Amino acid sequence: MATRRRAREVVLQMLYEADINPGREPESSLDFITRRMRGRKALAEFAQSLLRGTLLHRDKIDQELARYATHWSLSRMAVTDRNILRLGAYEILVGGTPGRVAINEAVDLARRYGDRNSARFVNGVLDKLLHSQPVAEKAKG
Template sequence: MSVRSRSREVALQILFEDEHNSRDSVAELKDFLHGRLNNPDAEAFAQTLILGVRRNRGEIDQEIERIAQNWSLTRMAATDRNVLRLGAFEILYGDTPFKVAVNEAVDLAKRFGSENSAPFVNGILDKMKK
């Protein structure tokens, strides 16, 4: 698994956790990332993803709901919702190439979601192409 893929995996775990027990302190977040990744580049990338999703969550959620017709975020599985947020952040605000962002999100959905998660995530993110 690449360093960036591993960073995305840990970022997804934090975003999922945010819905239940957020690590509000940046120092706490850095400590957690260091313990899980133990690689300065991976830690920095994961932190960028997490803080970026947190900062832009309102706009990201609006875009996901606009595209995901007949699906509110509250109806989505928590894993799918957070994979979508992560992928959407990379597409809308990051410098990750579109296809890479979508493929990475689909891989996370396959790994952590249900059997329907990957096609669901792919379908929504594919519609976000600028």
């Protein structure tokens, strides 16, 4: 069964790949998403939107994450954690997902794909990011 959580997992895979192998054609990533969503057009569009948006805003997102990842540079983070943070930050800053939902989804990804400290780390960084937003933005979460 495909869900938005599954869509985020697929996007995480594509973000991970883009991070370690930036030469992949964007069309092949979008085709991969479509296949993984097994014909669920709305979920494929949601996932494609997350991927495009996260990649498009990656520089801005990385600047924000660097501000709130105390004592951690992005280059020192585990690739999985870094990309979970990017996805969560995109959803908070640009994607329109309520902040708490974005954090909960990111923490669930970190529990599943990160190490034993990833969930706590992701939660802390994204919580700081969410609380740094103007009041109108926080109201969404």
